[in-house]
Amino acid sequence: MYRTMLCIALPAALGWLAMPTVAATLWTDVPRPDDPEGRQWIAWFDSSSPWDLHWVGPTGVSLEMDGLDFAGNGQLYGVMDQTFFLIDQQTGNAQPLGYVIPPDPWEILFDLSWDPVTNTMFGLSWRATGSSSEHRLYTIDLETGQGTLYGLIDGYTEWMPPGGLATDASGVRWIDDSRHLYYLDPVDPEGWVVANQFPIYHSPDACFIGGMTIDWAGNGLAYHATVNLDHNQAELWIYDLSVPGGNAYCAGTIGDGTSTLPLDVAIQIPEPNTLVAMGLLLATAARRRD
Numbered sequence: 001m002y003r004t005m006l007c008i009a010l011p012a013a014l015g016w017l018a019m020p021t022v023a024a025t026l027w028t029d030v031p032r033p034d035d036p037e038g039r040q041w042i043a044w045f046d047s048s049s050p051w052d053l054h055w056v057g058p059t060g061v062s063l064e065m066d067g068l069d070f071a072g073n074g075q076l077y078g079v080m081d082q083t084f085f086l087i088d089q090q091t092g093n094a095q096p097l098g099y100v101i102p103p104d105p106w107e108i109l110f111d112l113s114w115d116p117v118t119n120t121m122f123g124l125s126w127r128a129t130g131s132s133s134e135h136r137l138y139t140i141d142l143e144t145g146q147g148t149l150y151g152l153i154d155g156y157t158e159w160m161p162p163g164g165l166a167t168d169a170s171g172v173r174w175i176d177d178s179r180h181l182y183y184l185d186p187v188d189p190e191g192w193v194v195a196n197q198f199p200i201y202h203s204p205d206a207c208f209i210g211g212m213t214i215d216w217a218g219n220g221l222a223y224h225a226t227v228n229l230d231h232n233q234a235e236l237w238i239y240d241l242s243v244p245g246g247n248a249y250c251a252g253t254i255g256d257g258t259s260t261l262p263l264d265v266a267i268q269i270p271e272p273n274t275l276v277a278m279g280l281l282l283a284t285a286a287r288r289r290d
């Protein structure tokens, strides 16, 4: 509880009370503290109480997923390093489907994001060699896991990788660095994707390498799982993208905040449930027009 209060106290003064209160269900992959084998588990939580994890089951993979997202088919997918997984939502088991890119010690995938406009899974990678680094976007085949290079990100000046990739309802892709969010332009003929800094300040604390998702079918808020290095704990941050320059706050620790390493904290929302609801609404509307 002390950790949770520590997390909330400062952002509250920055506008927390003005934030919308509609909650989302978020999924993550973290080591379960009371698992004697120390395995990685799939879990879900409510965005209003991220410390209260509901355990699904162990992934069977030795390391944590770097990214998670649901596709339009209702399935949950994950990526770890270069491998793409299908994750069983009842057991937590992660089945490897294939490599997004060939195994490579210099390039790893950091997050996934389902694009609801093009119905395509995207992956964000970081390739670092010496003092230079590149950030790349791939499209990913849901059956084979194979990636196709979509574009190189330009305008992102941090050497470190962006931790999160998320797509909003209009198909705009967002990434984050340790302090800011960026929105991406569509890929240009030269294969570049320009990153534009969004004037939202993440936190006075040092946070980096997490996972990000946007509740594009619901309240439009962006949720970012991150490790706060000043507090040395895993936290959930929430951004209101409709208010430029304002409204970012910490909702609390993820689990007890102590069991998550930086690469572990990818979160996603169960978008398919909303898709089904939207489909029913559209079908009903169509019948009324007939």
Ligand SMILES: [Ca+2]
Pocket: 067, 068, 069, 111, 112, 113, 164, 165, 166, 211, 212, 213, 267, 268
């Ligand atoms: Ca994501």
